[in-house]
Amino acid sequence: MGERIKAAAESTLKRFNVPISIRVEYAHSLGLGGEIVLWGIFSSGGKVDADNPIVLGSDALIERNKTSEQVGKEAAEKLVKEIEAEKVVDEHLLDQLIPFMGLLPGSEISAKEVSSHAQTNIHVVEQFLPVKFKVIGNKIRVEQR
DSSP: HHHHHHHHHHHHHHHOSSHHHOOOOOOOOSSOEEEEEEEEOOOOOOOOOTTTTTEEEEEEEOTTTOOOHHHHHHHHHHHHHHTTTOOOOOOOOHHHHHHHHHHTTOOOOOOOOHHHHHHHHHHHHHHHHEEEEEEEEEEEEEEEE
């Protein structure tokens, strides 16, 4: 199953003409299930900034009535969307950065989309800190209240 998921993800990502390395791991468990987690590490001029790398990620879960090929393709297509958005923050990192932004009024960030998790974190941070977030499209800015 893992090898089929891997092959489907690789097939979707090969159009980027970059090295692809996907490792398949199995673990003993009491139930059926699994996932694929993908990430891309980006460079500028062929060099990755080791101190501040750009990493975008995606994932997909194995579900009943979903083929292995569908799982691999789903995760790869999500990563492709993040890459094509040309943002350095994916939707999963964005919601984790909101509390730190609350400590830095004047900061702003943009991502492919502002998820419901990010919206919830904005609301929570505004309850605890004297800041106000402004969301315009896929850009978030925080200001002192």
